[in-house]
Amino acid sequence: MNKKYKFTGETKSFLGRVLNRIQARISFGEVIKGDLGGWVEKESNLSIYGEAWVYDEAQVSGKAKVFGEAKVFGEAKVYREAQVSGKAKVFGEAKVFGEAKVFGEAWVYDEAQVSGKAKVFGEAKVFGEAKVFGKALVYGEAWVSGKALVFGEALIKQSVINLIAVCDFNVTAYCNYVQIGCKLHTVCGWVKVFKRRQYISECSGEESYKECRLAFNYCKKLLKNQGQY
Helix, strand or coil: CCCCEEEEEEEEEECCEEEEEEEECCCECCECCCCEEEEECCHHHECCCCCCEECCCCEECCCCEECCCCEECCCCEECCCCEECCCCEECCCCEECCCCEECCCCEECCCCEECCCCEECCCCEECCCCEECCCCEECCCCEECCCCEECCCCEECCCEEEEECCCCCEEEEECCEEEECCEEEEHHHHHHHHHHCCCCHHHCCHHHHHHHHHHHHHHHHHHHHCCCC
């Protein structure tokens, strides 16, 4: 018997599935008896044991599971066969779907997405508009942010720095590499590029060149501070 929560009778639909508003039957963790929670399709979506909880307008559906001490809140969505467990948190407008897993003390938030067979764990954080998919692993104390894309069989245990330069080129940095637009070089490689000023034409003029160089110098400083360069 589910002594942890009940369905209130309030329903809504998502991807053709009927979701049910939940309400706590007992107090546990930060949840007080009688508190309204978020939305689940069925009991298997949210463990009836432990302190895991779905808050606010967050949704869990399909074959997805939230268990352990995990928290899903805000307007986050966990669906298909995804799992959120341990002390992980998924919030904001984040989405975790496919067969993705978020566990440990990892956070996925803002408008970030984790999908496919990707795993985010340890104390890693995926946020902004970042997307992690494929069979990628993001773990340790890594931060993946901005509009960064991590996919394939990538193994990320250090931060991926991502920002948009004023010149509208996407700028991403990881370990000893910095990508500006479609061009990827090591930090030393970029130093040579900017020294020869060969990036001016690709940046659409002198002003954009200066902005890209400022973005590069910022990434270089962050990489150095994190011990990645």
